[in-house]
Amino acid sequence: MGYWDSILLGFSVCLQPINLVYCFIGVFVGTLIGVLPGVGPVATISMLLPATFKMSPVGAIIMLAGIYYGALYGGSTTSILVNIPGETASVVTCLDGYQMARKGRAGPALGIAAFGSFIAGTFSVIALTFMAPPLATIAIRFGPPEYFSLLVLGLTLLIYLAHGSMIKALMMACVGLLLSFIGLDNISGFERFTYGFATLEDGIGLVPVAVGIFGLGEVLSNVEESIGKREIFQTKISNLLPNRRDWKDSAMPITRGTVFGFLLGILPGGGHVLASFASYAIEKRFSKHPEKFGQGAIEGVAGPESANNAGAGGQFIPLLTLGIPASPVMALMLGALVIFGLQPGPLLISRSPDLFWGVIISMYIGNIMLLILNLPLIGLWVHVLRVPYPILFPLIVLFCLIGAYSISNNIFDVFIMVLFGIIGYLMKKVRFEAAPMLLGMVLGLMMEDALRQSLIMSGGSFNIFLNRPLSAAFILAAIILLAIPAVRGGKKILFSKLAEIEE
Amino acid sequence: MKRFDQIGSIVCLIVAAVAIWQSAIIPMGRISKPGPGFLPFWVGVILALLSGVLWIEASFRKPSSEPVRFLSGEGKWPYVIFTGVALLVYTGLLEILGFRISTFLLLLFLFWFVGKQKWWVVFLGSFLVTLFTHLLFRVALKVQLPTGLFRF
Numbered sequence: 001m002g003y004w005d006s007i008l009l010g011f012s013v014c015l016q017p018i019n020l021v022y023c024f025i026g027v028f029v030g031t032l033i034g035v036l037p038g039v040g041p042v043a044t045i046s047m048l049l050p051a052t053f054k055m056s057p058v059g060a061i062i063m064l065a066g067i068y069y070g071a072l073y074g075g076s077t078t079s080i081l082v083n084i085p086g087e088t089a090s091v092v093t094c095l096d097g098y099q100m101a102r103k104g105r106a107g108p109a110l111g112i113a114a115f116g117s118f119i120a121g122t123f124s125v126i127a128l129t130f131m132a133p134p135l136a137t138i139a140i141r142f143g144p145p146e147y148f149s150l151l152v153l154g155l156t157l158l159i160y161l162a163h164g165s166m167i168k169a170l171m172m173a174c175v176g177l178l179l180s181f182i183g184l185d186n187i188s189g190f191e192r193f194t195y196g197f198a199t200l201e202d203g204i205g206l207v208p209v210a211v212g213i214f215g216l217g218e219v220l221s222n223v224e225e226s227i228g229k230r231e232i233f234q235t236k237i238s239n240l241l242p243n244r245r246d247w248k249d250s251a252m253p254i255t256r257g258t259v260f261g262f263l264l265g266i267l268p269g270g271g272h273v274l275a276s277f278a279s280y281a282i283e284k285r286f287s288k289h290p291e292k293f294g295q296g297a298i299e300g301v302a303g304p305e306s307a308n309n310a311g312a313g314g315q316f317i318p319l320l321t322l323g324i325p326a327s328p329v330m331a332l333m334l335g336a337l338v339i340f341g342l343q344p345g346p347l348l349i350s351r352s353p354d355l356f357w358g359v360i361i362s363m364y365i366g367n368i369m370l371l372i373l374n375l376p377l378i379g380l381w382v383h384v385l386r387v388p389y390p391i392l393f394p395l396i397v398l399f400c401l402i403g404a405y406s407i408s409n410n411i412f413d414v415f416i417m418v419l420f421g422i423i424g425y426l427m428k429k430v431r432f433e434a435a436p437m438l439l440g441m442v443l444g445l446m447m448e449d450a451l452r453q454s455l456i457m458s459g460g461s462f463n464i465f466l467n468r469p470l471s472a473a474f475i476l477a478a479i480i481l482l483a484i485p486a487v488r489g490g491k492k493i494l495f496s497k498l499a500e501i502e503e
Numbered sequence: 504m505k506r507f508d509q510i511g512s513i514v515c516l517i518v519a520a521v522a523i524w525q526s527a528i529i530p531m532g533r534i535s536k537p538g539p540g541f542l543p544f545w546v547g548v549i550l551a552l553l554s555g556v557l558w559i560e561a562s563f564r565k566p567s568s569e570p571v572r573f574l575s576g577e578g579k580w581p582y583v584i585f586t587g588v589a590l591l592v593y594t595g596l597l598e599i600l601g602f603r604i605s606t607f608l609l610l611l612f613l614f615w616f617v618g619k620q621k622w623w624v625v626f627l628g629s630f631l632v633t634l635f636t637h638l639l640f641r642v643a644l645k646v647q648l649p650t651g652l653f654r655f
């Protein structure tokens with residue numbers, strides 16, 4: 001089947017009324033949870049996953065994908081108007097977006113965020129359309145060594161791009177890996193770390209942990225910080241269409257953010273959050289006026305908002321072509337596909353073309369829906385922001401509880417969710433990042449299977465990872481990423497010692 | 504931050520020690536045919552080493568000018584602790600009292616104690632939210648929710 005036939009197939013699937021409704025529900029719910037601080041796409045998808053069991057697989061994935069990229073659109077609204085990120089990827093948008101709002105430029109800030117998101121989202125879907133099939137063809141040739149090396153690279157990339165200490169990020173990745181090993185061993189069926197508890201035989205579910213850390217942990221932090229006292233900017237939002245000067249200033253940041261965000265999204269461990277942070281750093285470096293950043297520079301909104309949406313599209317590539325979830329959200333998508341009896345990976349495109357192309361095409365339509373939802377209907381989301389947090393947070397808590405319970409109707413999952421909610425709150429306080437832990441948990445069993453199969457293939461020689469070109473390239477890239485901070489740190493120490501001697 | 508990094512490294516060291524000890528009990532296999540204990544053991548070793556590095560690094564670090572404060576936001580600390588405790592109690596009661604009764608009680612507590620709402624908002628809000636979630640999840644989406652000992 002050629003590209004155009006595939007795209008037409010995608011449109012025929014996506015334009016079915018029921019799938020359009022699912023797409024709209026997805027992007028609407030996504031925008032809503034993006035606007036609301038304290039609940040992100042991971043928690044929402046986890047909560048709504050059980051509700052999709054009665055849907056068709058195509059409709060379910062279209063809706064879940066819509067929630068994901070919809071949340072990224074909505075997240076910027078809260079950042080710009082309230083100075084609180086509605087979603088993790090929108091943290092950097094607060095820096096300049098809120099300052100623009102304070103200067104009476106909330107309209108152009110919201111406008112450029114929505115347009116940048118639309119342009120980047122559309123680009124990433126086009127790139128996904130044309131890159132996924134050839135990548136799937138290459139991926140068929142991947143063996144266990146390539147899978148293992150790619151997973152190592154993904155985890156390393158996330159650690160390298162961690163916001164704080166790299167050692168702490170590495171430690172969290174190790175804790176995530178250890179959590180993933182709980183339960184029956186995939187190869188031998190041996191019980192590990194179960195301590196006789198039958199409920200632990202299936203391991204600790206990703207959903208309760210993700211909802212706990214990203215949902216409940218966030219709620220506990222907000223309760224402490226008294227988010228109920230948040231102030232919404234009371235100015236009238238006008239001039240949503242950016243002027244010529246705004247477009248001129250934003251053109252390159254949007255372009256760079258789109259390309260960079262997409263590339264970062266493809267790599268396991270990259271993802272939309274890191275894309276937005278990295279884009280902000282890049283724009284500041286490229287800018288002729290870096291001192292304006294943090295004081296209302298439109299580039300500081302346009303770049304990161306484009307990057308996080310492009311990153312979201314890019315993340316579907318490893319999932320749909322390799323079966324590797326690049327982030328916790330994608331791990332939930334993988335879980336949803338498996339529940340529907342589908343195996344994500346190189347063969348998905350030939351075995352379930354209606355799902356593959358239907359979901360991709362739904363993203364074009366979803367992006368258009370989002371542009372309409374986020375510009376002409378901005379007033380609606382401002383009203384949502386005015387719901388007091390003391391009313392809102394019991395609802396978020398309740399949805400977290402239902403989401404954790406209904407995934408397998410097990411009270412143990414609710415306990416795990418509450419436990420990880422408390423752990424997530426503590427981790428946030430002492431700045432131990434949750435993302436490497438969750439990715440370690442997602443990739444742990446895949447890494448282990450790939451490592452053990454590779455060592456069996458090679459008779460116990462680790463050279464198998466270096467003898468195969470692709471695998472060697474991935475390992476080399478991972479080593480470089482780990483070495484850069486060490487070299488930088490060494491240089492810093494050396495220079496400070498030299499300075500001390502000179503003094 | 505320095506002190507919390509040291510505490511964090513000790514917690515992770517304990518986790519690593521448990522992982523190493525428990526992995527050593529299960530078959531490790533050979534390098535040419537690794538067993539179920541192989542990777543957990545080595546991940547435990549790496550975590551132990553990293554914990555040591557963090558502890559040493561934190562010990563030699565100058566105290567940060569930005570101290571970590573627990574339970575000290577404007578929202579008053581009891582809210583965080585009581586929300587956590589209420590959720591643990593809810594988890595314990597869910598299968599005994601069933602979804603509707605225990606959810607109603609949890610919401611009463613959260614709206615009243617943490618949300619500081621007026622009494623009629625507390626009761627009406629708790630009732631309506633419980634009813635709404637029951638209708639949405641149990642009736643419309645057919646999600647299984649615990650009925651408890653009273654089958655209610």
